[in-house]
Amino acid sequence: MSIHYGDSTRSLKAAQSPAIPGSPVAPQSVLASSYHLSPDETADLDTYGRGSNPTWRQLESALADLEGATTALVYSSGMAAISAALRSLARPESVVVVPADGYYQVRRYAAECLSPLGVNVIQADSSQIYDAAAHADVVLAETPTNPKLDVVDLRRLAEVCHAHRALLIVDNTAATPLGQQPLSLGADLVVASATKMLSGHGDLLAGYVATNDSELSTALERERLLAGAILGGFEAWLLIRSLGSAGLRFERQCANAQALATMLTSHPAVRAVRYPGLPDDPAHAVAAMQMRRFGALVSVELADAAAVNDLMQRSDLLTSSTSFGSIHTLLDRRARWGDPVPDGFARISAGIEDTADLLADVESALQ
Template sequence: MSYGFETLAIHAGQEPDPRTGAVIPPIFQTSTYAQDAVGAPRLGYEYSRSSNPTRDSLQECLAALEGARHGLTFASGLAAEDTLIRAVCQPGDHVIIPDDAYGGTFRLFAKVAERWGISWSTAGVSNVDDVRGKVTASTKLIWIETPTNPLLNIGDIAALAGIARDAGALLVVDNTFASPYLQQPLALGADVVVHSTTKYIGGHSDVVGGALLLNDDEVANQLRFHQNAMGAVNGPFDAWLTLRGVKTLAVRMERHCDNAEQVARFLVAHPKVTQVYYPGLVEHPGHEVAVKQMRRFGGMISFRTGDPVEAERICNTTKVFTLAESLGGIESLIEHPGKMTHLSAAGSALEVPADLVRLSVGIETIDDLLADLAQALG
């Protein structure tokens, strides 16, 4: 029997505890496990870096939500990304990344993977021809975000999957902004989905984590080996907190989207705002693709003011929107990407506009959010 998204979020990998009947699976806060005999661990559990029942529950749940056969979780989104790179790439391989990638992803490729012998190029994820033109004989990964962070560009996952197949490469989709509730890249042809579970999946700004979801058995085995060998796993309490958060993902995302749509319309009409980036707007260049592959358009909005000083002033003036990095929590956040989340890209081809403001629209009362932006914009 197949189940709906909300049912899977609450039940997949989360059967009541068989010993006590506890409805919520327990936190297995242990580092090691008693064995019945030498080389005979119970249920395969030996050491919690290698496997832990709470982490297994989270991995099973996230795989179900993304329609994947395999799920692996990590200590952070970047830990997941690093494990993927080292599991599938070798020195001499080439990777294509977005030309407006998340600053941490850019830093990982430019400052870490490049020193290990991985070359990389940038391409606009919304420009299929640009991506195709950057493919080389050594391209191993086509790595996209859709929507991108922070400019909310939209990549056509199905079209880019075709390019990756033709090149003998893997299409990796960072699905953090959309969450599995709004978009399921594997069903559109992607090979691997990446999440910072810190964001919408956890949803409460109280736990850091990452995940990789995929269907390929061979690649999954490589990833499991590296997950254990490199050891950047999430602890059982972090896994439990993330499971707690994911149960309400569907209802939270609906409210994030409701609020963000109203905020986007408010910003479009405001005289001090020169440009709004939100794929739910019909004038957004990626709107038609977003309609095709997303359930709704998410809670992330970026906008420009035409003046870097004014952009910083707005960030420093809000009262309900908290000035902070990260995104995807129940509370609304505001930030200046150029000096905060994307500072690592300063001076590079991925540098973001200095007058850009990014909003993570939370689930507060919408009238309070609009009033706060109105007073901050002045």
């Protein structure tokens, strides 16, 4: 009988270790007991920690389950996962599209590491990416975009990509698999930073790739083995620990983000607010078609950089951080990193504080 569980139950079950006496999932990279070589020299499972280990397998099984994928591979960071996917798929003279309005380090990687190899890199924002995909071999889309929170219509983009035999990679970091599942919308690969909401505690770096394509998975696994951008055993164990509560945390984070965005839209100190869950947001119609939850990120524009810094100083609950997805509500003025946004533009990552407390704190700090 097929049972359709809720997200908290799915998160708990995905992170649950199989009940095998004497074989616990452990925070290990190489332990002699787990990596004792078999007399069968053709057996290559768990011979060395860079190739495979039982903690990875448990984590990868959980991530694949949450993304609706057949396989997942873990990496040392989100950028390690993204760069591995692009390295594996891009070839000299091929055309690769990257988001002009997404995470800035992806553009830097494409310009500094792919272009010198003869890869033709095109930067396209969320409104241009459909046309760009018609002339590409590989398309990397980020949705919602970081930090402006525009949304890409993944069904439409997948149709364009596949009509022109391009592969579609989707960065699912901001939405998480509890907010949307790009593979079910036509993506060939999903990449994400598990550093953010899935870890949720701001205490580790991790990334992953998920896919239903066995050939792509095999190529990526080989690339990871040779390049060595692996996730440490302890970090893998910590991430398994975190996944069990991901459903609960993300539900509260999304509720807080929705409430915060609604309050900020009517505040006199606020010039503009972006959140896909707001009915009048430009991205809402598309987001409502493909997202089950609208995420934990809210973008807000204040008068200038000083206003953002004042908000930070006056608040008791906001934490200044350039990451997002923590249990704490985080604030980051994005112009400091070179994003093409006004000086008073800030990204807020809602935490799991009591909603009334968070709203009261931010409203008071804005006064």
